[in-house]
Amino acid sequence: MKKILQGITLITALSTASVGAQAGNYWKASALDGWIDGYVEATLLLNGNLDATGIDTDVDNGLVTLRGKVETDLDKALAQELAIGVDGVTGVENMLTVFSPGENEDSSVQTKLTDEKVATVVKTRLLAAPDISSTEIDVNSTKGVVVLQGQVKNDAEKQRAVDIAQKAIDVEKVVSKLKVSE
Template sequence: MPLIKNTLNCIAIAMLASAVVIAEEKPGQKSSAMSDAWLDGKAETVLLLNKNLNSFTIDTKVNNGIVTLTGEVNSDIDKRLAGELVAGIDGVKKINNELMVTDKKSISDTISSEYTDAKIATVVKTRLLLDQQIPGTKIDVSAQGGTITLKGSVKSSAQKDLAQAIAENTEDVKKVVNNLTIVK
């Protein structure tokens, strides 16, 4: 682990040094080029040192203090994180965040999936509680990704099968894992 930290620190120092070399003023060149190169080096370093981002897939360009981020990230959160990190650098006037999200699963998809799981678990549990043929209070119901898991105890294999059938016939249920035990 220390080797990785040392390597990252060396890379960061090299990037900052290269920003200064690139920014050397040439006759007729504006002093903003030096400032832009300095900001670019700082932005690259901030992204490199963040353990949640793959900085090698993110490119930065700076023009008059306006930083443009291009490349690819894995999620909407990573896109926002990169923008926020760079926006926090002194001298950055504006961020153009043009990063492309390669993972198609967004935050709203995750929330929607969790909501659906909670809904179907509740519906299955309610149906089991309302059925007079099954001891619904002794059955735990959980859901993940549309898969319902039944745990607990029933008095017969017929009750076990009925509980599974009720779960399988509930809307949005993709699969049922029946871990019910028979206790006489």
């Protein structure tokens, strides 16, 4: 009888520990999703080239879902680019609706807007990158060519800035005119 009680006690203890560990993992994942959600919303709201007041975000296991309304297709793409750039984001499901589509826009205007979107995305990612301390990097974009100018602390920071710029959508080439400060 004593062995049976010990066995039941051991099984009960192990199952309780297992439930506790699962609950701990749930809360850890939930807290990370909450942090990512707040960071994505702040990134969208603080971006000067995007009116994010109509955008709602949800995060589940690192997957960000964007819902709401934006004015142009470029705003929709910009919101997605900004969300993808947040640490911890594993993907973006872009369910934003364009309520005044830019189908009638002249192609030169469209190109200019795309260039502005690319420059904004790259600049935002550079500012958010923890391994780039310089805020003195200018970003210009023309027809998919991004030019980086300014001062950085070292060669590693210079290369990281180039890598970040190359990963943005619509970037075909990156020209680095960055100088290492002495």
